[in-house]
Amino acid sequence: MSGAILGVETSCDDSCAAVLSAEGVILSNVISSQAIHDKYGGVVPEIAARHHLELLTPAIDSALAQAGLGLEQIERVAVTQGPGLIGALLVGVGQAKAIAAARAIPLVAVDHLQGHVAANFISPDSFEPPFVCLIASGGHTLLARVDEHSSYALLGETLDDAAGEAFDKGARMLGLPFPGGPALEALAAGGDSEAFNFPTARNVKGFDFSFAGVKTALLYAIRDLGEEEATRQRADLAASYQRAIVEALVERLERALDADGCGRVAIGGGVAANGPLRERVARLGLESHIPARNLCTDNAAMIASAARFLPECSPAAALALDAYPSGARR
Ligand SMILES: Nc1ncnc2c1ncn2[C@@H]1O[C@H](COP(=O)(O)OP(=O)(O)OP(=O)(O)O)[C@@H](O)[C@H]1O
Ligand SMILES: [Mg+2]
Structure with a gap:
């Protein structure tokens, strides 16, 4: 070979x-x-x-x-x-x-x-530049314009926690094991994502992200419900929390795609293994590439x-x- x-x-x-x-x-x-x-x-x-x-x-x-x-x-x-x-x-x-x-x-x-x-460049279904790329992982959350295979230009990034960190910390508050992302996604599957209205940091300008607010909102919701009721509503809390994180990611991604105009989008990083995020990106109606979960x-x-x-x-x-x-x- x-x-x-x-x-x-x-x-x-x-x-x-x-x-x-x-x-x-x-x-x-x-x-x-x-x-x-x-x-x-x-x-x-x-x-x-x-x-x-x-x-x-x-x-x-x-x-x-x-x-x-x-x-x-x-x-x-x-x-x-x-x-x-x-x-x-x-x-x-x-x-x-x-x-x-x-x-x-x-x-x-x-x-x-x-x-x-x-x-996204792995064969046989490699996706070629140019495209806008959302990378959301345990330590990073960023939007990039990818014009060539060897580098990217940063469009925006998180001002505080990474999206994966928000999943992990939220999961911990809900008593789920580490790493929290997959466990929270599984719990959320049985919950109502409209039950709680957690913030998506829309007020952060440009293409930057912030996940500190949603994390604090979950903490307060659990505290206000009390232990017994929070446990009873665990799946709804997880589903609503996941929806807020996914919406925050997709909203920034759409902003960047509108400004960029190339009409091509790819994702990566551990949070890109999240089912609802993958579905939302696939439904953007653009040419998109979503790597297999084990490559995220x-x-x-x-x-x-x-x-x-x-x-x-x-x-x-x-x-x-x-x-x-x-x-x-x-
Ligand atoms: N299905 C999922 N839904 C949501 N989050 C997920 C899912 N699967 C994994 N994650 C999250 O992805 C993160 C791990 O991603 P990755 O392996 O890329 O991170 P890392 O290498 O630790 O961080 P970085 O890439 O920033 O250095 C964890 O925070 C984990 O909870
Ligand atoms: Mg990583």
Whole structure:
């Protein structure tokens, strides 16, 4: 297999490895999740890093085996450089550097958010620029104009919490396990989304988002109802809360699409796995692309996909490659 790319992703608590063909077709996509964090109600950075040390090599071995390739048939290594948890990232970066150096093959450093955008470039149903892209994940919520495969222009971002963080914190208030997004979506399926009128931060100008208000509104609603009644109305609270987050995302997305005029839209990031959001975007009546759910949440196929369009590090730069944490700009 000529041109096969090995992708490595360890920015948070999933140890991910994938093999992509030179044409961007997935040959394997392994995600080894660290269930240990559930009991803490969130990801513990030091524990995540230590588990990557144990899980990443087996994940890479599985990815190669499932692709039917040996390491000697890999021609490029792609790795998430940041943003994310620094200790977790360093495990992936160290592993990728070692493989590239030992095999004398090129290393490509990938920004995690560029990876979420590049989930849309995976073959065979790749979506080509230009398009407006909504990325909503655990740590980020942004709107971008994508004109080329290798970068994006930021149109707007969240002023406070990320949409995924709002899902996770709301889920916690409703007594649901971590990560909260899928659990909250499941609970909401049996509830009335019109039961409570939670805010969508329409007053935030331009293409920026804010999720602090909706979170506080849920907290107050639960407090005002009292424990027993809040428990009885849990599904309605979840459905109404989910509706507010989805509406806030879609409202900003529509604003950006109206201003942009290209009429093409794609989504990405873990929250893009949310059923109601996927339905709303599909119903916009535009040319749209919605990656499979397992390509929205963290995975290494999207990192290898991004690497198809990014420059390789020089051998010296590959050896010196460092990770950058959340909050740091490239
Ligand atoms: N079905 C769903 N509905 C809503 N939210 C979801 C769903 N599935 C996952 N999420 C949310 O997506 C987030 C995880 O997304 P992702 O794996 O991209 O995040 P991350 O890598 O931790 O953050 P970032 O990409 O910003 O670094 C979590 O907040 C999770 O609750
Ligand atoms: Mg992510």
